[in-house]
Every structure is written in C-alpha cells, then in structure tokens.
Amino acid sequence: MPYTQNEKLDLVKRYKNDQEIQQYDLKRLGDKKYFDSINKVAEIVFQENTKIIKEYFKNKQFPGIKENGKEVALSFWVIVQHSDHDIVFQQQVLKSMRKKLKSKDVSRRNYAYLYDRVAKNKKQKQLYGTQVVWDTGFPVPYSLKEPEKLNRLRKGMDLEPIEEYLSSFLK
Numbered sequence: 001m002p003y004t005q006n007e008k009l010d011l012v013k014r015y016k017n018d019q020e021i022q023q024y025d026l027k028r029l030g031d032k033k034y035f036d037s038i039n040k041v042a043e044i045v046f047q048e049n050t051k052i053i054k055e056y057f058k059n060k061q062f063p064g065i066k067e068n069g070k071e072v073a074l075s076f077w078v079i080v081q082h083s084d085h086d087i088v089f090q091q092q093v094l095k096s097m098r099k100k101l102k103s104k105d106v107s108r109r110n111y112a113y114l115y116d117r118v119a120k121n122k123k124q125k126q127l128y129g130t131q132v133v134w135d136t137g138f139p140v141p142y143s144l145k146e147p148e149k150l151n152r153l154r155k156g157m158d159l160e161p162i163e164e165y166l167s168s169f170l171k
Contacts, residue, residue, distance in 0.1 A: 001060040001067065002067040003056065008069070008072045011075040011079075014049045014053070015076075017049075019078075022038075043085075046083065046085070047085060049079045049082070049083075050082075050083040053076060054086075054089055056076070057092070057096070062096040062100065064100050064106065070107075073106065077110045077114065080093045081117055087121045090114065090117065090121065094114050094115060097110070108158045109158050112127070112128040112130055112154070113130045115127060115128065116128050117131060120142050124143075125145040126142055126143065126144060127144075127146065128150075128157055128159060129150050138166075138170070139166045
C-alpha cells in the first residue's frame with residue numbers, strides 16, 4: 001500500500017536521525033561513560049522510531065519498493081533492524097517482507113539481515129551469517145543453522161561471500 005508523501009518524508013528523516021545518532025567519535029570508544037551515554041541516546045531514538053513506524057505498519061504493512069521507492073523501504077527496514085527491544089514487531093515485519101520477496105518488492109539482502117537479526121534476538125541460529133559477534137577480537141558469525149551451505153544461501157539473497165563480509169569489518 002502506498003505511503004503518503006508526509007509519511008515517506010518522516011521515514012527518511014527518522015532513518016537519517018538513526019544513522020547520525022550512531023556516529024561515534026572513534027577516539028573516545030574506550031571511554032565507557034561516552035559509549036554508555038551515546039547508547040542511551042540511541043536507545044531513546046530507536047524506541048521512538050519504533051513507536052511511530054508500528055503505527056505505519058499497522059495501517060499499511062511494509063512499504064514495498066514498487067509503490068514507495070527504495071529509499072523509503074530502506075529507511076523503514078533500518079528502523080526495524082534497530083527495534084531489538086520489540087522482537088514481536090520485528091517478526092511481524094519479517095513476515096510481511098517474506099510475502100513480497102517473490103514479486104521483488106523488497107530487498108533480498110534486507111530480508112536476510114532481518115531474518116538473522118530476529119533469529120539472534122530469539123537466541124536461535126541464523127541462516128545467512130549477517131549478525132556477528134566479536135568474542136575473539138575479530139568478527140565471527142553468530143551461531144549458524146547450516147554453516148556448510150552458508151555461501152550458497154548468502155548468494156541466493158544477493159549477499160557477498162562470508163569471507164568478504166567478515167573482512168569488511170576490519171577495514
């Protein structure tokens with residue numbers, strides 16, 4: 001269902017705010033007070049954004065690319081990715097996105113990321129290896145369902161090979 005021009009502008013604005021709030025001063029990342037304060041502010045933004053887009057979703061579902069454009073679909077998706085405090089909502093959006101996969105009305109990549117995010121948030125194994133942990137000091141995929149099929153599954157969702165993805169975190 002098409003979103004109004006005002007809703008589209010609001011989503012893009014919320015997306016930009018989401019991204020700006022996460023711009024860290026890399027020189028201060030070792031400063032726990034700084035890091036904690038940034039995370040507190042980010043969490044407030046994430047929760048407010050979620051509250052608003054839940055209303056949009058209730059009335060119109062996930063904004064498909066064909067009716068609303070890539071920027072609006074991406075903006076909505078990013079906000080959902082950062083709605084970890086509301087896994088039920090993330091699952092609802094994932095289901096809505098799944099229905100639009102065959103008609104290519106959603107990004108396959110974004111679907112894969114949200115699928116894995118929901119799995120991780122539910123303490124389940126992920127399928128596409130998009131969620132990483134840094135327990136060893138290096139990025140490693142969070143627990144995987146089918147590690148032997150990982151690159152094949154990733155390719156099917158327009159994702160780069162896992163080795164390339166993990167090395168991108170180190171640049």
